[in-house]
Amino acid sequence: xxxxLLGLCTRRLLAAAATxxxxxxxxxxxxxxxxxxIAPSAVVGKRGPEPTTRWQEDPDxxxxxxxxxxxxxxxxxxxxxxxLWNMRVVFFFGFSIVLVLGSTFVAYLPDYRWxxxxxxxxxxxxxxxxxxxxxxxxxxxxxxxxxxxxCWCVCLSCCVMSSQRDHLxxxxxxxxxxxxxxx
Amino acid sequence: MLxxxxxxxxxxxxxxxxxxxxIWINTTTYSLLISLISLSLLNQPSNNSLNFxxxxxxxxxxxxxxxxxxxxxxxxxxxxxHHLSKEPLIRKKLYITMLTMLQTFLIMTFTATELISxxxxxxxxxxxxxxxxxxxxxxxxxxxxGLYFLFYTLMGSLPLLVAxxxxxNLTGSLNFLLIQYWxxxxxxxxxxxxxxxxxxxxxxxxxxxxxxHLWLPKAHVEAPIAGSMVLAAILLKLGGYGMLRITTMLxxxxxxxxYPFLMLSLWGMIMTSSICLRQTDLKSLIAYSSVSHMxxxxxxxxxxxxWSYMGATALMIAHGLxxxxxxxxxxxxxxxxHSRTMILARGLQTLLPLMAAWxxxxxxxxxALPPSINLIGELFVVMSSFSWSNITIxxxxxxxxxxxxxxxxxxxxTQRGKYTHHINSIKPSFTRENALMALHMTPLLLLSLNPKxxxxxxx
Numbered sequence: 118x119x120x121x122l123l124g125l126c127t128r129r130l131l132a133a134a135a136t137x138x139x140x141x142x143x144x145x146x147x148x149x150x151x152x153x154x155i156a157p158s159a160v161v162g163k164r165g166p167e168p169t170t171r172w173q174e175d176p177d178x179x180x181x182x183x184x185x186x187x188x189x190x191x192x193x194x195x196x197x198x199x200x201l202w203n204m205r206v207v208f209f210f211g212f213s214i215v216l217v218l219g220s221t222f223v224a225y226l227p228d229y230r231w232x233x234x235x236x237x238x239x240x241x242x243x244x245x246x247x248x249x250x251x252x253x254x255x256x257x258x259x260x261x262x263x264x265x266x267x268c269w270c271v272c273l274s275c276c277v278m279s280s281q282r283d284h285l286x287x288x289x290x291x292x293x294x295x296x297x298x299x300x
Numbered sequence: 301m302l303x304x305x306x307x308x309x310x311x312x313x314x315x316x317x318x319x320x321x322x323i324w325i326n327t328t329t330y331s332l333l334i335s336l337i338s339l340s341l342l343n344q345p346s347n348n349s350l351n352f353x354x355x356x357x358x359x360x361x362x363x364x365x366x367x368x369x370x371x372x373x374x375x376x377x378x379x380x381x382h383h384l385s386k387e388p389l390i391r392k393k394l395y396i397t398m399l400t401m402l403q404t405f406l407i408m409t410f411t412a413t414e415l416i417s418x419x420x421x422x423x424x425x426x427x428x429x430x431x432x433x434x435x436x437x438x439x440x441x442x443x444x445x446g447l448y449f450l451f452y453t454l455m456g457s458l459p460l461l462v463a464x465x466x467x468x469n470l471t472g473s474l475n476f477l478l479i480q481y482w483x484x485x486x487x488x489x490x491x492x493x494x495x496x497x498x499x500x501x502x503x504x505x506x507x508x509x510x511x512x513h514l515w516l517p518k519a520h521v522e523a524p525i526a527g528s529m530v531l532a533a534i535l536l537k538l539g540g541y542g543m544l545r546i547t548t549m550l551x552x553x554x555x556x557x558x559y560p561f562l563m564l565s566l567w568g569m570i571m572t573s574s575i576c577l578r579q580t581d582l583k584s585l586i587a588y589s590s591v592s593h594m595x596x597x598x599x600x601x602x603x604x605x606x607w608s609y610m611g612a613t614a615l616m617i618a619h620g621l622x623x624x625x626x627x628x629x630x631x632x633x634x635x636x637x638h639s640r641t642m643i644l645a646r647g648l649q650t651l652l653p654l655m656a657a658w659x660x661x662x663x664x665x666x667x668a669l670p671p672s673i674n675l676i677g678e679l680f681v682v683m684s685s686f687s688w689s690n691i692t693i694x695x696x697x698x699x700x701x702x703x704x705x706x707x708x709x710x711x712x713x714t715q716r717g718k719y720t721h722h723i724n725s726i727k728p729s730f731t732r733e734n735a736l737m738a739l740h741m742t743p744l745l746l747l748s749l750n751p752k753x754x755x756x757x758x759x
Contacts, residue, residue: 180638181385182727192730193381199321206325207378207735210332215371216739219339220746223753229345230752230759 301356301411304341304370307334308407311400315393323389324381327396328374331403335370342367342753349477356411357477360757361613365541368620369406369534371743373399376526378736379628382635383524384436395436399526402428406534410541415464415474418545419457422502422538426453429527429535437522445522448515456505456512459498466495467549479549486553496553499546500561506539507594509561510568520587521640525631528583532590532627533620540594540616543601544609544756558602565602566695569595573702577709581640582630585710586623589666592703593619600681603688606758611680613756618674618744622665625740629659632733633714636726642710647719655729656715658737665744667707668700673747673754 146155183190193203311330318326341363344350349359358366376399384392402425409421426449434446468474471482486492505512516536520528547554572591579585593615600612630640632655637645649656668674678700685692752759 183730184727190730192732193324194321195385196321199325203325203328204731204735206329207332207374207732210329211374211735211739212742215332215336215339216742216746219336222339223342223746224750226343226753227345228752229347233347 301352301358301407304334304338304366305356305404305407307337308370308373308400308404311403312397315396315400320389323392323396324377327400328377331370331374331377335367335374338367338370351413351477352411355413355417356408357413358411360753360755360759361544362410362541364613364617364754364756365534365537366407366410368537368617369403369410372529372533372620372624373403375624375628375736375739376529378732378739379525379529379631381732382730383631395432395526398428398432399530402432402530406538409538413476415476415479415546416468418542419461419464422542423454423457425535425538426450429531432527433519433523436524436527438524439522441518442522445515445518449519452505452508452512452515453502457502460502463495463498471549476545482549485551486549488553492553493557496550496557499550500543500557503539503542503546504561504598506542507536507598508539508591509598510564510572510591510595513568513572513591516591517584517587520590520627521581521583525627528627528631529624532586532623536590536594537616537620540597540601540612543598544612547601547604554602554604562599562602565595565598566692568592569599569699570695570702573699573706576706577702580642582633582642582710582714583627583640585642585706586626586630589626589703589706590619590623592699593623596678596681596699599685599692603684605684605687607680607687608684609758610755611677611682611684613677614673614751614754615677615681617747617754618665618672618677621740621744622662622674625658625662625737625744626666628733628736628740629655629662632729637723642713644720645723646713647715647717648723649715650719651724651726652729654734655737658734658741659711659715661741662737663707663711665741667704671748672744673751676748676751 148154181195183192183195186195187197187200189197189201191200191204193207194200307330311327311334314326314330315323341350341358344358344360344363349357350363351357377396380395380399384395387395405421405425405428409418409425412418412421430446430450433449434442437445464474471479473479486495505515508516516531520531523531569592572588572595576585576588576592579588597612597615597619600608600615633645633648634640639645648659665672665674668678682693682696682700685696747754
C-alpha cells in the first residue's frame with residue numbers, strides 16, 4: 118500500500134511538473150509489486166498556460182480594479198471621498214429616509230375599504246329602522262378604544278339621525294337605494 | 301402631480317449643472333426624494349380616483365406603478381455607475397438625461413387622464429429607450445435590437461391612434477374619468493371587432509403577447525443595465541396598464557375577442573418557460589422569464605374578474621421588482637466576467653457568498669415562493685382562470701412548475717458547484733451592488749406584509 122501511495126504521489130508530481138512546465142527531474146519509478154513504470158513524458162516542451170484573458174465576449178475591456186487603489190472602495194467612484202459620500206447618501210436617503218419613513222407612512226395609511234364597509238353597514242341599519250342604541254353599539258363594536266371619548270358624540274348623532282328618519286316614509290327599495298348612494 | 305413631475309424634469313438641469321464628481325450623488329439623492337414624495341399617492345381615500353387636475357389623476361391602479369417607476373430611477377443610476385465610469389463626462393450626463401426623460405414620460409403616461417395624451421406619452425417613451433439601447437449597448441446586435449423594439453411597438457400602436465380618434469368621434473371624449481361611466485355597449489359589428497383589435501394590439505405587443513414577443517429578448521439582452529431594468533420593470537407594465545384601462549370601454553366584444561389571445565397567452569407561458577430551460581445566455585433567460593410572467597397578466601386582464609385584476613396588478617409590481625433585481629444580478633456577473641454565458645461564471649457561491657444570498661432571494665421570488673407578492677399575484681390569476689375554465693389549471697400548474705425549474709436551474713448553474721479556474725480572481729462584491737439588491741428586495745418583502753396597496757382598484 119505504501120508503495121502504491123508512493124507511486125500515486127510520484128504520478129501526481131510528474132503530472133504537476135508536466136502541466137506547470139517545471140523542468141522535472143528525470144526520475145523513473147518502477148513498481149516492485151507490479152510491472153508499472155512511471156516516467157516523465159518524452160515530449161519536449163511544456164504545456165502552455167490556461168487562457169485567462171482572451172475568453173471574454175467583449176475582449177477590449179480594461180478592467181480597473183477599484184480595490185487596488187482604494188481597499189475600502191464601495192464601488193461608486195475612483196475618488197475615495199466621492200465614493201464614501203455616495204455610499205452615505207445612498208444609505209441615508211435610500212434606507213433611512215425612503216424605506217423607513219415611507220414604509221411607516223404606508224403602514225399607517227387608513228383602511229378606507231374597511232371604513233367604507235362600516236359606514237355602509239351603519240347607513241343600511243339606519244334606514245332599516247335600527248334604534249339609536251343599536252346604531253351606537255355598531256360603532257362601539259368597531260371602535261372599542263374610543264368608547265369614552267366618542268360615546269356622547271355617537272349617541273347624539275344617532276338620536277338626531279333617528280328623529281330625522283322617523284319623519285321619512287320609505288319602502289325597502291328606497292332604503293336600499295339611499296344606503297348605496299350614501300356610500 | 302406637479303410635485304412629482306416638476307422635480308423629475310428638474311433632474312435634467314441638475315445633471316448638467318452639477319460638478320463632475322457630484323452628478324451621481326446629486327441625481328441619486330433627488331431621485332430618492334422624488335420616490336418618497338410619490339408614496340403620498342398611495343393614500344387613496346376615494347372609491348374612484350384622486351383627481352389632481354384635468355390632465356393628471358391617480359387611482360389604486362396607477363399609484364403603485366407610479367411609485368415603482370419613481371423608485372426605479374435611483375436604482376438605475378446606481379446600477380449604471382460602474383459601466384459608465386470610463387465614459388466622458390458629457391456622455392454620462394446625456395445618459396442620465398435620457399433616463400430622466402424616460403422617467404418623466406412614464407410618470408405622465410401613468411397619470412394621464414386623456415387617452416390621446418396617454419398615447420403620445422406611450423410613444424414618447426420609445427425614444428429615450430431606443431437611444432439608451434442603441435448608443436450604450438455592448439454588442440453590435442444592439443442596432444438590430446433597437447430596430448425590432450421600435451418597429452414592433454410602432455406597428456402595434458399606429459392602429460391604436462386611429463381607433464382612439466374614431467372613439468373620440470363616437471363618444472366626444474377620451475377622458476378616463478368619464479369613460480368609466482360610459483355604459484353604452486359597443487354594437488356587435490365587424491368594424492367594432494377591428495376597433496377592439498386596433499385598441500388592444502399595441503398593448504399586446506408591449507406586454508408582450510407570445511407570438512409578438514420577438515423584440516423582447518433582443519432588446520433586453522442588448523440594452524445596458526439601466527435599459528434592461530426599465531424595460532423589464534416598467535415598460536412591459538405600460539402594456540398591462542393600457543389594457544386594464546381600455547378594456548372598460550370595449551365590452552361586450554372582449555368576452556369573445558379575447559379567446560385567441562387567451563389561448564396564445566396560456567400556451568405561450570408554457571413555451572417561453574420551456575425556452576428558459578434551454579438558454580445559455582443569462583440575460584436571455586431572464587427576458588424569456590418576463591414574457592412568461594406577462595402572459596399571466598394578459599390572461600388575468602382578459603378574464604376581467606375582480607380577482608384577476610387584483611392578481612394582474614400585484615403581479616406587475618412584483619415582477620417589476622424581481623425582474624429588475626435579476627438583471628442587476630446578471631449585470632454584476634457581466635461586469636466581472638464580461639460574458640453573459642451562464643456556465644462561464646458558475647460556482648460563484650464560494651467566491652461571493654453574499655451575492656449568492658441575493659441570487660437565492662431573487663430566484664425564490666421569481667418562482668413565486670410564499671409569502672411573496674409574486675405568489676399572491678400568481679395565485680389570484682390561477683384561481684380566477686380556474687374559475688373561468690377548469691382546464692386552464694393544467695397549463696397554469698405546468699407553468700408554475702417550469703418557472704420553478706428554470707429559476708432553480710439559473711440559481712444552481714450560477715451559484716453552485718465548483719467555480720471555474722478563470723474566475724478565481726474576480727473582485728469581491730461592492731457595497732453599491734449589495735445596496736442595489738437590498739433596495740430591490742426590501743420593498744418586495746415589505747409589500748408581502750401589506751399587499752393591499754398593490755391589489756388595484758378592485759380590492
